[in-house]
Each structure stands twice: as C-alpha cells, then as structure tokens.
Amino acid sequence: MFTTGSKLFLGATALSTVSAIVFGASVGGSAGMLGTIGLISVAVVFAFIAGINLFTRDGNVSATEADVERNTAAAQAGVGRSMWPLAAALGSAGLVVGAVSKPVVFKVSFVILLAAAAEWMVQGFSERVSADPKYNEGIRKRLLHPLEFPLLAAVGAIVFIYSFSRIMLNIDKDAGRWVFMVIGAIITAAGFIFAAKRGMGKSTAAGIITVGALALVGVGIASAVSGQHPIEEHPEITSAVCLGTASEAQIEEIDTKASQSVAAKSNVLANVHLTSDEQLYALNTGIGYVQYHEIMVPQSNTVHVMFHNDSAEPRRLTIHLGTFKAADGTEGSEEADCTTAVEKGGTAFLTFKITKSQLASTTPYRLTVPGVEDQEIKLLVP
C-alpha cells in the first residue's frame, strides 16, 4: 500500500497544512498573508512529492515483483538497537534547559544534538546500504571512524589535562613537584610493561588503563571541589619604595617578593652601570664606547634599560616619571618606578613608557640610585 517514502511526505503534507491553518488564523497583516501562502505552497509541494513516491513505489521496487520488496536493502530491519535517539532526546532536553539556565548547558547540548543527528543519520543510511548487515556495519565505520576517533581522543585528552590541572592547582607548590614526577614515572613504567609483556591480554591492558583514568578523573573531581591552593600575589612596586620614602618593611617586602622580569639584552635602549666607586653612567645601545649621562627617550615608546650593579651595596635603579597636576588642578606628587634591589654583580631590567614631554612635568625625568648621591642619568623627552 503506502510506501516508506510516501508516508514521510504525506506526514509532512499534513504537518504543513495544519501549520498553514494555525499560522493563518493566528498571525494577521501582510506577514500572516505571506506566511500562510508560503506554508500552503510547502504543503502542495509535499503532497506532490508524496504522490510521485506512491506512483513510483519509492522508485526502487518494481510493483509487480512482490517478493523483491522483502529482499531489498531498504526493506531490511535496522540491525542494532541505537543509542542515538536517546542521545538526541537528551540533547534536545538539554537545549531547552540550557536556554533558561546556563549558556554552557545550551552549547554542550547543541553539540550533543549535532553529534547524535550525524551519527543517527549515518547509521540509518548504512543499515540500508545493502542486504548484508556485516557490509553495512563496515560502511558505517568507514564513514564515522575518521571523525569519531580524533574527536574521542580530543575529549579524552581534555578530560585528562583538566583533571590533572585541577590536582596541580589543589596541592601546594612543593607537593606538586612530587605528584608530577610520580605520575610521570607511573605512566612511563606502565608504558615499559605494556611494551615488554607481549602476551598481555587486550582486556587486561584496557582494564589497567581504565582504572588509571578513573582514578585520575576521580581525584581531579575531588580536587576541583576542594578548590585551589592560595596563590600569593607579587606586591606592586610603588613610587614610595622607589623614591626611598616607604617604610623599611615595605621595601623589604618588595625586594623579596616583587616580580622580576628579564629579557634579551639586545632589546634594551641602554645599559646603566653603577660602578664600584658608585658612579652612574649609561651605554647607549649601538655606541658602546661613550659613557652617557643623558639619553633620549622617544615619547610613548615602551623602552627597556638594563641595570648593572657593581657597587658593594645592594642597589635599585629608580626612574623618576615626573610630577603632574591632577585633572582638578591640584599639585600631584612625583611618580616613580624601579627595579628590586640587586646585589653586587647583579642585573635587573626596568621597563617604562613616558607619554608626556618633559615640559609637562614640574620635575625632571631621570634615572637615579637611591642611596647614591649626586649621580643621575637625564632622560630627554622632547
């Protein structure tokens, strides 16, 4: 009687007819008019296709050969039970839940729905490729394995890395080193054992890996729940510390805990040296043989200088970044930045950017070393 194809299109015809009626009745104006005409057209097209399907018996079975109908590929029952309808249902439900709760739920459900749709489609197609279920299964694998394996591997890697990172964030710095070494050693050892014991059964290996993975994910979840270990912030270097007006304790704190950045020497604008007899001079990058006591700094350029301390005391290099009126016209105080104190023979890196002309500041831009009198390097910012 009704062929498979015609049933689908008859259903679609019915659906679009009903939609046309509902739409036409509920939406007014020209939009309602246009929509209804569109939906009716769709219904007509579906009805037409349904008719053709009926007439040609889906185009694949001769109406006269009744038993062919039972032996064709299309007439075969699906081989396996499929998990994809379930996954698709989950995905759709998640979509709805996500729409009203968290966007991430929506996105994940969307991906699940897409994946389920793709898998379901390919399964549905491959199960009817021929009358031979084995061959059909082969077709399915051929189509989907190149997609499934890398995706599953990626998901596996993400879960692994994420779990591991939660563990590392949870335990403290010193324990972290050990955990890293131990897990690494276990993985390496396992690799050796697998390689050496040829006779090991497939399921034994899979079992060991599964247990390991489950343990990792389990500890990872536990760690994520218990949260991160406290992370100590580097204290911010303040003008007061650089200008020597801060308290001893604050200065001490900066020198022991502030972050130190070092970069390639070839990138500095100048190397600033404090000699053993506490003389300060700069070597301008490019001219190594002149000791400069003023250097030009282009406006708004990010520049670096390297400080070399050859004096006996621990010293810092301070840059005086000028004094400006506040927006409301009140006098500001001098701004400064500096390196941490470096021991004799040590070096430190100072990065700065001066955006205003020297004329805009009431105090000069310059480099000094707190504690060393009468030594400075002028910074010329035209």
Next chain:
Amino acid sequence: MDRSKETVSTLGRMPSTRRHWSRAALFTGVGLLLAGCANNAPQDIFEPKGENAKKIDTLQRPVFYIAGIVALIVIGIVGYAMWKFRDRGQDIPEQSHGNPKLEIALTILPAIILAAISVPTVISVFELDKKTDTECIINVTGQQWWWEYDYATGQCGDVKIDKPIVTAGELVIPEKTNVLLRITSRDVIHSYWIPALNGKRDAVPGRLHTLRMQADQPGIYTGQCTEFCGLSHARMRQAAVALTTSDFQQWVDNQLKEYVAPEAGSLAAEGEAVFTANCSKCHQVNDLKNADGSPVLSDPDLYVVSGVAPNLSHLMNRTAFAGWTFDLLTEECRTALWTAKPADFGAMYLKGVTPECFNEVALRDWLRNPPAMKPMFVDPNNLSSTGGKYRGMPNLNLKPDQIDQLIAYLLGRN
C-alpha cells in the same frame, strides 16, 4: 572579422582557448621583463648606493647568477624532455625506477653549491650586524601609518647634536657616516626598508632592532614599510636623505633654531591661533607659546592609539607628508631635486619647500578631509574598539578660510 576563416586556421594548430592562454602568458612575461628595465625605479634592489647595500649586492649577485644558470639548465632539460618524448601515439616505453649514482650526484652537487654560498652569506650577516663602528644613533619608530625619527643628543658623525630632534617620514643622515638606526614600533609590526642603503628590519613593539645605514653620496633614497600593517600599509612610505657634513650641520642647526612666530596681524598669525586651537592637542610645534607665555604642549597619547602624531615644527623641510606619500613639492621641483647632481643636491634640499615649489593642492586636500586621501581608522562614531582614540588624523571639518590661514602658517614651518 571573418570568423569562419579564423576557425579554419586554428583547427590546424591549437584550440583557441589554449592559444589565449599562451598569448596571455607571453604578454605577462614580456611585461615583467620590460618592468625590469624601468630607468625610473628608485627602489631597485640591484642599485646599491651605500656600503651595507653593496655588501648585500655582492652577495646576492653571484647567488642570483648561479640560481639563474641552474634554473636555465633545469628548464632546458625539462623542455627538451617534453618536446622529445611528447605523445605521438607511440608505445609506452619500458618503465624504470631509480638510479643511485645519479641520485647521489644530484644530492651532493646542490649541497656543495649551498655550502659554498653559505660562507659569504654568514660573513655578510655578521658584517651587516656590526655595531662597534657606529658614529651616530637615530631612533626610528613605526606607527600606523608613518615613521618617526628621534635624533639622540651627542655626536652624529662630525656634527654635535645638543638637543633632541624629532621629525617624520624623511630620515636625514650625514653621508659616508655609519649611522645605526634603533628601530621599534608603537602599535603593530612594521618593517623599515631603504633598498639602496640596506636590507629590511622589522619594527616590533617592545623590541629594539638595529639597522646600519650608510650612504656614499648626497641624495634621496626612497623606501616603504614592508610588513603589512593594516588599512594604509600601502601609504606608509619613507625616504633617507644623505647630506654632506656641512649641509647636515646646517640641517641640524635649522631643526634646533628658535621658533619664529608669524608677524602679528598676518594671515599666518591667524593660522597660528587656528593651529593652537585645533591641531596642537595632537601635533607638537616646538616652542609654540600660549597668549600667557606658557608652552603649548600636545597630548597625542589622549587622542591617538600610537600615542604620537608627526611633529610639525619643520614640516616644510620635508618633501612629502602623511607617511611620505603626498608631495609637498610641485612635480617640477621634485624632479629637479631627485635628479640633481650629488654636488648640487644639498643646497637644493636645504632650501626646503619654498612658496614657488609648494604643492599646495595636496596639503589643502589633506586639511579638508585627511581620511579621504589616506584610509585611516578615524570615524568618530566608531571608535569603541580603541577606547575613543584615532588611528590616524580625523576629518576636523575645517572651514575654507581656516584652511587658508593654516596653509599660510604651515608654509612658515621651515
């Protein structure tokens, strides 16, 4: 045209589409070949005008010839094989694979050629990176879409620079002097290149790269930014001008001379007021004073992403503006300068843009509507991604008489 005849005549030779292709290829080839012969090609990499570029040239020429000969041999053999063994319906010949002797020979031969080339290459690389003989340092900073030059104080060749000099677009250096450029960027990556004087060097924000510059004789050597840097990359050009020591001294003196305010009541004086009101927030003119005698200071960091705009104190001592793309000189004067003999070049260049030589149209167009001349990121209604700052110069909707006044004022910035 007699179509039937053409069809008949092509039938005997090749299908007409194939003939179209070969004709197009021929034209392209000849065109490219002829382009190589242009005599007005200031950025020709085979015409070095300074020590560093000559080093590159001595290195690249033999390599170019060897590579050319190898290419000719390969193309010849392939062409011969294609012709000799073309399909004439003959039987497929016996198929063979591999010939160890030949393959070893063809591996060793190029290896020897490359090894030989690598010796002068490595030597040149180190020579071009030398910094111990520097006689002058100049900071070069790229930003969208122009170059700024900041002359450090101290000796520059035989000339002493007492105060920093800031200029744009046109690098001025003393001839026969080892100048070291210290190149960086204020926004994205650019690349500095004056083909006649040296190779390229990238300008990377936060990094300082050095590039040697030396010119054998006075003249103007052009170049362009060679790292794609956004909207107006094509309009980010530059030039290096070499002067004799005494001419360079004059140029420096002129850059550092005192500001001359326009005569009170003149059109230029009105221009000064318009400039102070509209332009000085971005552009610096050194020593420009407010009515109360306080200095007029620019704040480009508040308005422009890169934090700077060209210093206009001596605009008329440059020959082009806005990324060195638009001429400040009329075509006649520019040609005279560009083709001047080295001995006459300096005096001509130091005259700057005189009223007779001033290409007023371009500067007027610029003041009327800068982004119409050079695409820039300056739509005031669309600056949310830059926190309200411009990349380039916005249209300031100046009135015609304001433009007249500004032109008169700017013409005095020499």
